[in-house]
Amino acid sequence: MATLQNIRSKGPLLVIAVGLALFAFIAGDAWRVLQPHQSQDVGEVNGDVLSAQDYQSMVDEYAEVVKFTSGTNALSDDQLNQLRDEVWRTYVNNQLIEAEAEKLGLTVSKEEIKSIINEGTHPLLAQTPFRNPQTGAFDKDMLMKFLADYAKMNQGQMPAQYADYYNSLYKVWSFIEKTLVQTRLQEKYSNLIAKSLLSNPVEAQMTFDGRIDQKDMLLAAVPYSSIVDSTITVTDAELKAAYDEKKEQYRQYVETRNIKYIDVQVTASDEDKVELRKEMDEYTAQLAGATSDYSTLVRSTGSEQPYVDLYYTTRALPSDVVARLDSVAMGDVYGPYYNALDNTMNSFKKLAKASMPDSIQYRQIQVVAETPEKTKTLADSIYNAIKGGADFAEVAKKYGQTGESIWITSANYEGAQVDGDNLKYITAVTTGETNDLQNLSLAQGNVILQVTGKKAYKDKYKVAVVKRAVEFSKDTYSKAYNDFSQFIAANNTLDKLVANAEDAGYRLLDRTDLYSAEHSIGGVRGTKEALRWVFSAKPGEVSGLYECGESDHMMVVGLVSVAPEGYRSLAAVQNDLRMQLVRDKKAEKIMADMKAANASTFDQYKGLANAVTDSVKHVTFDAPAFVSVLRSSEPLVSAYASVGAMNQLSAPIKGNAGVFVLQPYAEEKLNETYDEKAEVDKLQGMYTNLVVRQFVNDLYLKANVKDDRYLFF
Numbered sequence: 001m002a003t004l005q006n007i008r009s010k011g012p013l014l015v016i017a018v019g020l021a022l023f024a025f026i027a028g029d030a031w032r033v034l035q036p037h038q039s040q041d042v043g044e045v046n047g048d049v050l051s052a053q054d055y056q057s058m059v060d061e062y063a064e065v066v067k068f069t070s071g072t073n074a075l076s077d078d079q080l081n082q083l084r085d086e087v088w089r090t091y092v093n094n095q096l097i098e099a100e101a102e103k104l105g106l107t108v109s110k111e112e113i114k115s116i117i118n119e120g121t122h123p124l125l126a127q128t129p130f131r132n133p134q135t136g137a138f139d140k141d142m143l144m145k146f147l148a149d150y151a152k153m154n155q156g157q158m159p160a161q162y163a164d165y166y167n168s169l170y171k172v173w174s175f176i177e178k179t180l181v182q183t184r185l186q187e188k189y190s191n192l193i194a195k196s197l198l199s200n201p202v203e204a205q206m207t208f209d210g211r212i213d214q215k216d217m218l219l220a221a222v223p224y225s226s227i228v229d230s231t232i233t234v235t236d237a238e239l240k241a242a243y244d245e246k247k248e249q250y251r252q253y254v255e256t257r258n259i260k261y262i263d264v265q266v267t268a269s270d271e272d273k274v275e276l277r278k279e280m281d282e283y284t285a286q287l288a289g290a291t292s293d294y295s296t297l298v299r300s301t302g303s304e305q306p307y308v309d310l311y312y313t314t315r316a317l318p319s320d321v322v323a324r325l326d327s328v329a330m331g332d333v334y335g336p337y338y339n340a341l342d343n344t345m346n347s348f349k350k351l352a353k354a355s356m357p358d359s360i361q362y363r364q365i366q367v368v369a370e371t372p373e374k375t376k377t378l379a380d381s382i383y384n385a386i387k388g389g390a391d392f393a394e395v396a397k398k399y400g401q402t403g404e405s406i407w408i409t410s411a412n413y414e415g416a417q418v419d420g421d422n423l424k425y426i427t428a429v430t431t432g433e434t435n436d437l438q439n440l441s442l443a444q445g446n447v448i449l450q451v452t453g454k455k456a457y458k459d460k461y462k463v464a465v466v467k468r469a470v471e472f473s474k475d476t477y478s479k480a481y482n483d484f485s486q487f488i489a490a491n492n493t494l495d496k497l498v499a500n501a502e503d504a505g506y507r508l509l510d511r512t513d514l515y516s517a518e519h520s521i522g523g524v525r526g527t528k529e530a531l532r533w534v535f536s537a538k539p540g541e542v543s544g545l546y547e548c549g550e551s552d553h554m555m556v557v558g559l560v561s562v563a564p565e566g567y568r569s570l571a572a573v574q575n576d577l578r579m580q581l582v583r584d585k586k587a588e589k590i591m592a593d594m595k596a597a598n599a600s601t602f603d604q605y606k607g608l609a610n611a612v613t614d615s616v617k618h619v620t621f622d623a624p625a626f627v628s629v630l631r632s633s634e635p636l637v638s639a640y641a642s643v644g645a646m647n648q649l650s651a652p653i654k655g656n657a658g659v660f661v662l663q664p665y666a667e668e669k670l671n672e673t674y675d676e677k678a679e680v681d682k683l684q685g686m687y688t689n690l691v692v693r694q695f696v697n698d699l700y701l702k703a704n705v706k707d708d709r710y711l712f713f
Contacts, residue, residue, distance in 0.1 A: 204679035210621030221660035226610035311460035361453035379446030632657035
């Protein structure tokens with residue numbers, strides 16, 4: 001119990017979140033919730049299959065860790081999607097590394113993990129809840145004490161909430177311990193690759209010079225845009241030759257599909273808005289006449305903004321209410337009014353205003369006994385003892401708690417659902433007088449509470465807000481559904497869909513290269529079924545009507561074409577190739593014109609037809625330069641900065657947006673001191689990261705990874 005209290009005693013910061021370092025090797029895709037009866041495989045790596053059940057187990061394990069460390073009971077759809085992505089990528093990455101490690105004889109022993117824990121400096125450990133409250137560093141003794149307490153605790157003899165907390169904390173540690181093993185193996189593999197790479201002093205000096213040597217240069221350019229595209233001819237033979245030369249750039253490793261779709265978002269009709277206004281007029285009148293129980297009143301209106309009988313800062317109130325608050329007298333009602341930013345109708349009543357501390361320091365002793373009667377008796381005894389002069393902290397220690405003072409701010413509870421015992425508790429903390437002792441009777445036990453300090457006084461308000469979204473009615477949705485259904489029935493081929501969508505008042509949208517691993521179509525939630533249809537359909541087919549979004553969208557999809565795994569066809573990439581060839585031919589023409597003009601000085605280039613000029617300053621080899629007159633990043637400008645002599649004109653250079661010449665006119669060095677070892681180490685680290693990523697990418701391509709999660713999630 002002492003360890004639990006030590007962790008819990010940090011008050012509002014009860015749980016220290018496991019940071020990004022914990023998941024340094026995980027990132028990825030997202031999938032829908034798996035149904036328990038499914039038994040199919042969701043993926044395959046190096047011939048090893050991952051069943052849907054095993055995948056879901058990993059998702060559930062990670063979800064519990066995220067919920068515990070973030071202090072939430074549930075995850076949003078977006079959070080779940082991200083979580084499932086991370087789980088899949090973690091699994092694939094671990095499979096790839098473990099397969100290579102086995103060939104190389106790389107392992108991670110229990111002694112290594114024990115050594116890492118004893119040393120306590122690994123980044124993963126620094127993100128655990130087991131941290132010294134004074135230093136913030138990982139505390140091995142705190143972990144060991146928790147594990148010992150957990151091994152011998154009798155869950156049947158402790159409050160359920162304590163047992164749940166201990167179990168959740170143990171699951172977090174188990175996850176971290178497993179991640180430590182995986183991370184350590186990846187570190188070993190990465191270090192093995194890193195040792196095969198070497199930097200050297202010559203390269204380090206050149207890199208340093210490329211970073212600190214700066215030049216200011218004059219630039220004269222003829223933009224490609226000065227030549228009309230239609231004047232440039234590109235033949236089929238040239239396209240074919242360019243395709244053969246650059247074919248590797250057009251290789252894709254998974255199948256994608258090109259679609260056209262219509263997304264209909266249903267919105268409120270004029271009749272719907274009139275009906276809502278009538279309701280809001282009635283609610284506004286009720287607000288004006290009410291004198292108490294605003295929580296029940298606001299709840300009965302279906303307001304998106306619940307009322308909590310606490311003083312809140314303006315940051316907890318809707319921005320549209322805050323903007324009007326000062327113009328309303330105490331006790332008056334404002335509204336109804338429409339707020340376009342969140343598409344709502346609103347009314348509010350300004351109930352009270354007070355200057356109150358935003359930061360409150362308090363301490364507490366939690367009292368729980370076998371029965372409510374014994375709990376009350378024990379709490380009264382503790383309360384009377386402290387009132388009689390007993391030391392608060394010493395009494396707390398007697399019951400396995402620290403009794404330390406902690407701070408709470410309004411940000412810790414504003415925006416959260418506060419009711420019942422939570423409301424009673426926060427009210428006691430925020431309204432209690434300094435040094436007064438309170439004995440709170442709560443459902444789970446008693447709390448002996450004492451406010452010990454207050455600071456940061458701010459204006460706080462009690463405001464009852466009725467905020468209603470302007471929503472469509474069932475009749476409005478039914479009409480939109482019937483109209484769209486009839487349109488789809490009459491246009492059940494892709495050609496008809498394309499030909500008639502605009503005339504019917506629908507906007508036809510295009511999406512190329514749709515991957516099965518994506519979460520949605522067109523960013524609309526709830527379109528997984530439509531996505532599955534896309535990857536089972538044949539080109540030219542049109543889907544049925546899908547109801548999606550937040551029950552406010554409808555969608556139809558037509559499959560245009562399939563881009564299979566392998567090399568994209570010339571037809572699929574010819575537009576991109578044509579643009580490159582047109583640019584190359586424009587560059588040839590501009591260079592030929594420059595040569596014919598016999599230009600040899602900057603002023604002569606500046607005087608060429610269609611020429612533009614600029615002064616590009618502080619150019620280094622280390623970063624590409626942006627040329628404002630070309631509206632383009634031009635890496636070759638930076639390259640010339642490292643070799644161009646002062647006041648010497650360059651030859652014409654083919655850039656990204658035009659052909660240009662450069663003439664350096666000023667140079668300087670940044671005020672940095674050369675440190676050979678630091679430069680070598682920096683290069684070593686950079687090359688290691690690049691090569692390790694490339695190695696893992698190559699392993700992925702060779703592992704025949706199959707991802708069929710979209711079929712189930």
